[in-house]
Amino acid sequence: MKIVRFKHTDQINYGILEKNKIKIVEGNVFGSFKIADKFIDFSEAKLLPPCEPSKIVCVGLNYRDHAQEMKDRIPEEPVLFIKPSNAVIGPNDEIIYPQMSKRVDYEAELGVVIKDKIKDLEENQVKEHILGYTCFNDVTARDLQNKDGQWTRAKSFDTFAPIGPVIATDIDPNNLDIQLFLNGELKQNSNTSQLIFSVEKLVSFISKIMTLLPGDVIATGTPSGVGPMEVEDTVEVKIEKIGVLKNTIKK
Incomplete structure (x- = not known):
């Protein structure tokens, strides 16, 4: 599984990258989450740093x-x-x-x-x-x-x-x-x-x-x-x- 953090239409979300599509994640990838049926095309997303480290x-x-x-x-x-x-x-x-x-x-x-x-x-x-x-x-x-x-x-x-x-x-x-x-x-x-x-x-x-x-x-x-x-x-x-x-x- 490849987890991405991305921006799309001014919203920041986590998702799962599968070929040229990103499946939206519901919940917290650092805890409990599920992969929703919703997805967006990879070309429509701006990839962000995949995590926000405190250090x-x-x-x-x-x-x-x-x-x-x-x-x-x-x-x-x-x-x-x-x-x-x-x-x-x-x-x-x-x-x-x-x-x-x-x-x-x-x-x-x-x-x-x-x-x-x-x-x-x-x-x-x-x-x-x-x-x-x-x-x-x-x-x-x-x-x-x-x-x-x-x-x-x-x-x-x-x-x-x-x-x-x-x-x-x-x-x-x-x-x-x-x-x-x-x-x-x-x-x-x-x-x-x-x-x-x-x-x-x-x-x-x-x-x-x-x-x-x-x-x-x-x-x-x-x-x-x-x-x-x-x-x-x-x-x-x-x-x-x-x-x-x-x-x-x-x-």
């Missing part, structure tokens, strides 16, 4: 090749940072290149969407508390990250958290091809089987630090091949069984 918990250096690329040691525990909710944008929205940065990078990632309020989970409890999975681009002002020595400013600009296009349920998050294309050219190409810490390990670990709320997103890290984007570039995160998250870069 995005990101994992740094979670692919071995990316840790080597960044000349960092393999972490013994997940390395965490947080992106604010104001950074969230959806499919086909514009990533704004900040004036104070001279290098803005793409980072393709698998996003995990939390289903309900959770705290202190063990790994074997995690699966039932995940709504599904989505594409995520951890946009980063790399020059500011290197300058600051920590990551908050570089990761937190408005529009620096593209999410979408759907939340895919009932898939194995630990064996998905993940790619990034810049202006149609393949730049990142890996599989989530290469994660240092699995999805189950990450959700459990994070839940023992902070309460996670419905719609919160965990960004699981990026593989090797990160690099810069320029104004007017088009960037696409493609993840097997989920879809393609496409955005453009603007001043």
Whole structure:
């Protein structure tokens, strides 16, 4: 099942994407809902970010090749940072290149969407508390990250958290091809089987630090091949069984 959040005739709804149609959802996708008989054509809807996270918990250096690329040691525990909710944008929205940065990078990632309020989970409890999975681009002002020595400013600009296009349920998050294309050219190409810490390990670990709320997103890290984007570039995160998250870069 592929869950979408969309706008149609000034109304915002959740729906289920089936080929070129969206079936309307009645109820709460994070709780109890049913799929109505009503549907609209996909072409008539504007896709929005598929969830509204209170926070995005990101994992740094979670692919071995990316840790080597960044000349960092393999972490013994997940390395965490947080992106604010104001950074969230959806499919086909514009990533704004900040004036104070001279290098803005793409980072393709698998996003995990939390289903309900959770705290202190063990790994074997995690699966039932995940709504599904989505594409995520951890946009980063790399020059500011290197300058600051920590990551908050570089990761937190408005529009620096593209999410979408759907939340895919009932898939194995630990064996998905993940790619990034810049202006149609393949730049990142890996599989989530290469994660240092699995999805189950990450959700459990994070839940023992902070309460996670419905719609919160965990960004699981990026593989090797990160690099810069320029104004007017088009960037696409493609993840097997989920879809393609496409955005453009603007001043």
